[in-house]
Amino acid sequence: MEAEVREPGDALAAPAGWRPLATHPVGAIIAHYAERSFVAGDPTGQGIRVRYAWRAMSPDEACVVTAAEPAALAARAWFGARAEGPPGHAHGGSMAAVLDEAMGLAVWLAHRAAVAAHLETDFRRPIPLGTTVTAETTVGPAEGTGKARATARLVGDDGTVFAEGSALFVLLGPRHTFAGGGA
Numbered sequence: 001m002e003a004e005v006r007e008p009g010d011a012l013a014a015p016a017g018w019r020p021l022a023t024h025p026v027g028a029i030i031a032h033y034a035e036r037s038f039v040a041g042d043p044t045g046q047g048i049r050v051r052y053a054w055r056a057m058s059p060d061e062a063c064v065v066t067a068a069e070p071a072a073l074a075a076r077a078w079f080g081a082r083a084e085g086p087p088g089h090a091h092g093g094s095m096a097a098v099l100d101e102a103m104g105l106a107v108w109l110a111h112r113a114a115v116a117a118h119l120e121t122d123f124r125r126p127i128p129l130g131t132t133v134t135a136e137t138t139v140g141p142a143e144g145t146g147k148a149r150a151t152a153r154l155v156g157d158d159g160t161v162f163a164e165g166s167a168l169f170v171l172l173g174p175r176h177t178f179a180g181g182g183a
């Protein structure tokens, strides 16, 4: 039997100053993807609920990115009973999945379509089920022939850092098949 887990109520609302993903031109495309994502695609379920948001990048951030309308991405994420790992707490895979997807979408918004090539996760504190956290992301400049690094962390409303991720994304080009390969 699943544990009783506190519902998020309105805690998934975008942080102050952030806008719903669907209101950004590229964000609207990836918001459509997010509707069927196993990470964010069940916004009322008992697994993970994720809501993405964007804001315009500051001039400092914008100078290192390549998209036509570069944007920064954050997410609010809630972990329910179906995301359980250790008793009463979130599964590490669910935390890593949120970090991976948030970083991936952040790279799409800052550069272009990309896939993760390498992903690292540090689990700092267990997340009690029923907790809503913010996934904060950063994206670096395009490097070499087409790759970019990103970081993300899951931060509680009291400032607790529950997990940190870093990843290398390969920016997709004509030699890649992902765009038309059933994605």
Ligand SMILES: CCCCCCCCCC(=O)SCCNC(=O)CCNC(=O)[C@H](O)C(C)(C)COP(=O)(O)OP(=O)(O)OC[C@H]1O[C@@H](n2cnc3c(N)ncnc32)[C@H](O)[C@@H]1OP(=O)(O)O
Pocket (backbone or CB within 6 Å): 029, 030, 033, 100, 101, 104, 105, 108, 114, 115, 116, 117, 118, 143, 144, 145, 146, 147, 168, 170, 176
């Ligand atoms: C509509 C919105 C959808 C949003 C979706 C977001 C989802 C969230 C993100 C994901 O989870 S993506 C899914 C998980 N990832 C994959 O399935 C990718 C599987 N791997 C591959 O398909 C290929 O390995 C990959 C496309 C990533 C790279 O193959 P390539 O043949 O294009 O790259 P190549 O091997 O030539 O390497 C390109 C550069 O990346 C570097 N690189 C590649 N893999 C690396 C690696 N694992 N570690 C470190 N560096 C790596 C490589 O050294 C090189 O550096 P340089 O440009 O400096 O020479």
